[in-house]
Amino acid sequence: MKQKDIALIVVIIIVSVMVSLFVSKLIFKPAAHEQQATVVQPISNQFEQPNPAYFNSSSIDPTKVITIGKSANPNPFN
Numbered sequence: 001m002k003q004k005d006i007a008l009i010v011v012i013i014i015v016s017v018m019v020s021l022f023v024s025k026l027i028f029k030p031a032a033h034e035q036q037a038t039v040v041q042p043i044s045n046q047f048e049q050p051n052p053a054y055f056n057s058s059s060i061d062p063t064k065v066i067t068i069g070k071s072a073n074p075n076p077f078n
Helices: 003-027
Strands: none
Touching: none
């Protein structure tokens, strides 16, 4: 190939790239999206004390096994 042929190929490539970019921008328009993020409060290292009416030393312990009455049946739901 001669020097003129290589230069002509390079010019054709550059022109075709520019034309394809222009046409693709006409066809594929970017959609205008507005996104909003929610605002969150920062985490604090301060802990608010729970209500003493519910959380005190005389409250019921929910992890303790509670037996109501005396039942001889080991499987009450059978």
